[in-house]
Amino acid sequence: MSGSYYVPAASHWPIAAVVAIALMAVGAGNELAYGRGGMLLVFGLLGIMWVIFHWFADVVRESRAGLYDEQMDRSFRQGMGWFIFSEVMFFAAFFGTLFYVRAFALPWLDGEGAKGITALLWPDFTASWPLMSPPSSEVKGPTGTVDPWHLPLINTVLLISSSVTLTLAHHALKVDKRFTCLNWLGLTLVLGAVFLVVQGIEYVEAYQQLGLTLQAGIYGGTFFLLTGFHGIHVTLGAIILAVMWLRLMNGHFSGHQHFGFEAAAWYWHFVDVVWIGLFLFVYVF
Amino acid sequence: MQMQTEHAHEPPRGWMRWLLTTNHKEIGSLYLLFSLAMLFVGGIMALIIRAELFQPGLQLIQPEFFNQMTTMHGLIMVFGAVMPAFVGLANWMIPLQIGAPDMALPRLNNFSFWLLPIAFGLLLSTLWMEGGGPNFGWTFYAPLSTTYAPPSTSFFILSIHIAGISSILGAINIIATIFNMRTPGMRLMDMSLFVWTWLITAFLLVAVMPVLAGVVTMMLLDINFGTSFFNAAGGGDPVLFQHLFWFFGHPEVYIMILPAFGIVSLIVPTFARKRLFGYRSMVYATASIAILSFTVWAHHMFTVGLPLAAQLFFMYMTMLIAVPTGVKVFNWIATLFRGSISFEVPMLFALAFIVQFTIGGLSGVMLAIVPADYQYHDTYFVVAHFHYVLVPGALFAIIAGVYYWLPKWTGFYPSESLGKLHFWLSVIGVNLTFFPMHFSGLAGMPRRIPDYALQFADFNMVSSLGAFIFGLSQILLLIVIYRCVKGGKPAPAKPWEGAEGLEWTVPSPAPLHTFEQPPVFDPQRDSPSRA
Numbered sequence: 063m064s065g066s067y068y069v070p071a072a073s074h075w076p077i078a079a080v081v082a083i084a085l086m087a088v089g090a091g092n093e094l095a096y097g098r099g100g101m102l103l104v105f106g107l108l109g110i111m112w113v114i115f116h117w118f119a120d121v122v123r124e125s126r127a128g129l130y131d132e133q134m135d136r137s138f139r140q141g142m143g144w145f146i147f148s149e150v151m152f153f154a155a156f157f158g159t160l161f162y163v164r165a166f167a168l169p170w171l172d173g174e175g176a177k178g179i180t181a182l183l184w185p186d187f188t189a190s191w192p193l194m195s196p197p198s199s200e201v202k203g204p205t206g207t208v209d210p211w212h213l214p215l216i217n218t219v220l221l222i223s224s225s226v227t228l229t230l231a232h233h234a235l236k237v238d239k240r241f242t243c244l245n246w247l248g249l250t251l252v253l254g255a256v257f258l259v260v261q262g263i264e265y266v267e268a269y270q271q272l273g274l275t276l277q278a279g280i281y282g283g284t285f286f287l288l289t290g291f292h293g294i295h296v297t298l299g300a301i302i303l304a305v306m307w308l309r310l311m312n313g314h315f316s317g318h319q320h321f322g323f324e325a326a327a328w329y330w331h332f333v334d335v336v337w338i339g340l341f342l343f344v345y346v347f
Numbered sequence: 348m349q350m351q352t353e354h355a356h357e358p359p360r361g362w363m364r365w366l367l368t369t370n371h372k373e374i375g376s377l378y379l380l381f382s383l384a385m386l387f388v389g390g391i392m393a394l395i396i397r398a399e400l401f402q403p404g405l406q407l408i409q410p411e412f413f414n415q416m417t418t419m420h421g422l423i424m425v426f427g428a429v430m431p432a433f434v435g436l437a438n439w440m441i442p443l444q445i446g447a448p449d450m451a452l453p454r455l456n457n458f459s460f461w462l463l464p465i466a467f468g469l470l471l472s473t474l475w476m477e478g479g480g481p482n483f484g485w486t487f488y489a490p491l492s493t494t495y496a497p498p499s500t501s502f503f504i505l506s507i508h509i510a511g512i513s514s515i516l517g518a519i520n521i522i523a524t525i526f527n528m529r530t531p532g533m534r535l536m537d538m539s540l541f542v543w544t545w546l547i548t549a550f551l552l553v554a555v556m557p558v559l560a561g562v563v564t565m566m567l568l569d570i571n572f573g574t575s576f577f578n579a580a581g582g583g584d585p586v587l588f589q590h591l592f593w594f595f596g597h598p599e600v601y602i603m604i605l606p607a608f609g610i611v612s613l614i615v616p617t618f619a620r621k622r623l624f625g626y627r628s629m630v631y632a633t634a635s636i637a638i639l640s641f642t643v644w645a646h647h648m649f650t651v652g653l654p655l656a657a658q659l660f661f662m663y664m665t666m667l668i669a670v671p672t673g674v675k676v677f678n679w680i681a682t683l684f685r686g687s688i689s690f691e692v693p694m695l696f697a698l699a700f701i702v703q704f705t706i707g708g709l710s711g712v713m714l715a716i717v718p719a720d721y722q723y724h725d726t727y728f729v730v731a732h733f734h735y736v737l738v739p740g741a742l743f744a745i746i747a748g749v750y751y752w753l754p755k756w757t758g759f760y761p762s763e764s765l766g767k768l769h770f771w772l773s774v775i776g777v778n779l780t781f782f783p784m785h786f787s788g789l790a791g792m793p794r795r796i797p798d799y800a801l802q803f804a805d806f807n808m809v810s811s812l813g814a815f816i817f818g819l820s821q822i823l824l825l826i827v828i829y830r831c832v833k834g835g836k837p838a839p840a841k842p843w844e845g846a847e848g849l850e851w852t853v854p855s856p857a858p859l860h861t862f863e864q865p866p867v868f869d870p871q872r873d874s875p876s877r878a
Contacts, residue, residue: 069369069448069449069453070369070453070454071369072367072368072369072454072457073367073369073454073457074367075454076367076454076455076457076458076461077366077367077457077458077461079458080458080461080462080465083462083465083509084465084468084469087465087469087502087505087506087508087509088469090501090505091469091499091501091502091505094501094567094570094571095476095498095499095500095501095502096498117454133527133528136523136526136527137451137452137523137524137527137528140451140519140522140523140526140527141451141452141455141519141520141523144518144519144522144523144553145515145519147553147554148515148519148553148554148556148557149557151553151554151555151557151558152557152558152560152561154557154558155557155558155560155561155562155591155594156561158590158591158594159565159576159587159591162584162587162590163582163583163584163587166584167579167582167583167584167586167587168582170584171579171582175654179652180579180652183579193582196575196580196581196582197579197580197581197582198579198580198581200580201575201578201580201581201582276568276572276573276574277572277573277574279575279581279582279583280575280576280581280582280583281582282574283568283574283575283576283581283583284576286574287565287568287574287576
């Protein structure tokens with residue numbers, strides 16, 4: 063690869079993305095602060111989707127035209143790898159929150175340890191996890207929690223199997239068995255979609271039967287923070303995989319050149335690993 | 348397959364060219380100009396603060412507005428001035444120093460830059476919203492930033508998100524560039540220290556900016572959706588906010604100083620006409636500082652009521668950082684030792700950096716001592732400390748870098764006489780501003796107040812005078828840059844006799860496209876770590 067480097071041509075999409083993000087941010091800010099601006103927010107979101115579609119389409123087109131060399135491929139790989147690392151740190155902040163609340167904040171409110179003085183705030187408070195009765199009576203705790211061995215267990219099985227089917231799809235792609243790959247990838251997508259449906263059912267049950275809401279004190283907060291952002295990531299991952307399925311249908315990718323597929327797979331496995339953490343520390347323990 | 352660099356199409360003309368550019372030099376210039384604009388916006392806010400504090404009593408502005416000024420000044424200087432300046436220098440110089448034709452992901456680069464004007468437009472617009480802009484300090488501690496915050500806080504949160512995305516993508520781009528675009532033959536240990544420090548900084552950015560995104564997201568939920576993350580009534584904890592914020596915030600401090608170390612490590616050898624002393628130890632020291640920076644965050648929170656074991660742990664870890672930092676300072680001094688030193692403007696700023704950053708470092712060690720911190724906490728001593736590392740520290744290094752590389756960017760030397768005037772006025776102004784703050788702080792003057800007791804009047808008057816000298820003398824920087832762009836003494840490819848590195852092998856000014864063919868790099872001859 064000595065010789066010349068490939069430098070991509072200028073593109074309109076980055077600046078279009080910035081405009082869409084600006085619309086979305088102004089809309090979201092106005093909506094949150096003053097209860098107006100919803101339309102702008104929707105326009106911004108649609109704009110972002112439109113830009114992402116076209117920007118990626120350009121990259122796919124250039125890649126298919128053989129414009130990218132090995133060096134560009136390495137840049138994409140490293141870019142995706144470090145992006146996933148940044149996502150890991152995003153979830154680390156939320157897991158850190160969960161552990162801090164359970165290990166320190168609640169026991170201290172109960173009068174334990176060096177910070178016993180905080181117990182003076184709500185002398186009747188008793189620390190427990192899941193926290194059913196928050197310190198102040200103004201915050202209503204949940205009446206029940208989600209049984210980990212019911213829906214969450216099903217979801218765990220679904221996601222882990224989806225990682226397995228995705229790996230099988232990848233193996234099939236590597237030996238150019240396009241049809242087998244399509245089937246395994248399709249199954250992965252189905253498993254992911256069922257996961258999201260089950261998660262939706264669980265949320266409805268939590269809100270309607272368990273009183274487990276965003277407002278239900280710190281337990282509700284951490285529960286929805288972690289599972290909610292995970293759910294958003296599963297949704298994104300599923301969309302990416304669906305795009306890969308369509309690209310495969312259109313004859314993209316070959317056994318030795320399919321980084322788009324691999325990046326989608328990395329992302330999916332990352333989401334899967336986060337779920338295992340969630341299952342253990344949000345639901346079971 | 349034939350891979351050709353695509354330069355066939357002419358760049359778009361007019362202002363569209365700047366909106367669409369994927370060229371690392373143009374994007375670098377955009378970052379630097381944006382940072383310069385923000386430096387003056389944040390600087391005007393600082394002068395409003397200092398004008399109010401010139402005398403005790405309320406003279407010019409209301410306390411509510413004063414709080415918005417301290418908050419915005421901090422946010423703009425940290426996220427809008429210092430960080431984009433370093434990213435701009437990285438954009439310009441990293442490809443030139445590693446022999447790459449551009450950044451690894453040029454379109455992402457354009458995206459990263461243009462997010463910044465959006466983020467800061469949004470942030471500044473909050474000043475005109477009902478209820479005013481952010482008024483809770485740049486550290487935006489909950490519940491000041493949640494329960495008691497103005498309605499515009501949601502805009503503030505979104506602007507932090509956008510600036511954060513910009514930083515993360517910029518950092519990923521820098522990592523990919525450094526790992527992937529070096530000219531054949533250049534090993535990691537052959538890279539210039541500016542490249543090394545930026546590699547480590549980029550790693551810090553990718554690791555901690557997402558945590559900042561997480562914490563502001565939790566704020567958004569607390570404010571708008573009734574969660575209790577930072578509300579003890581629901582079982583949350585305002586101290587949790589501080590832990591999360593400073594887990595981001597302390598590495599952030601090093602994000603703002605490591606590239607400065609890199610710049611100084613290039614300038615000192617150039618004007619001492621000696622190779623850098625202890626190249627390898629510089630690299631290891633930088634990495635050690637970065638790793639340690641993840642284990643010291645709670646030293647910002649000693650008075651919040653931490654368990655004793657935590658206080659001791661964070662105290663000792665913080666003191667430990669003085670060791671690799673000391674290695675760096677000693678290496679710079681050893682580089683100067685018996686060198687043929689000349690005092691051009693970049694060298695003046697770099698030498699002032701070493702002295703003044705060390706003052707800030709030493710007051711940092713004082714602040715690390717838990718019982719002493721009980722006294723210093725939230726006083727002007729802290730303000731003096733972090734302004735010493737950020738203004739005569741990071742900002743001086745940025746200015747040194749600008750003077751050092753201006754001949755490469757424009758093809759002309761910056762004016763030596765105006766530069767020296769700028770330097771001396773800056774040094775006098777900055778020390779007049781911040782040195783007395785040590786004393787007013789030790790005497791007990793609290794931070795973030797618009798009014799103060801009479802006994803602090805003298806020190807504050809000196810600080811305010813110094814601030815205006817320093818602030819106004821930065822107009823000289825504008826003049827120097829403007830004149831240097833327009834003309835002056837033509838600079839050769841290598842304008843500084845003692846300089847080393849690939850950036851000096853391309854003409855001055857550097858043409859739009861450089862290193863379309865990878866340059867020849869012989870570690871035996873060209874490596875800064877050669878025997």
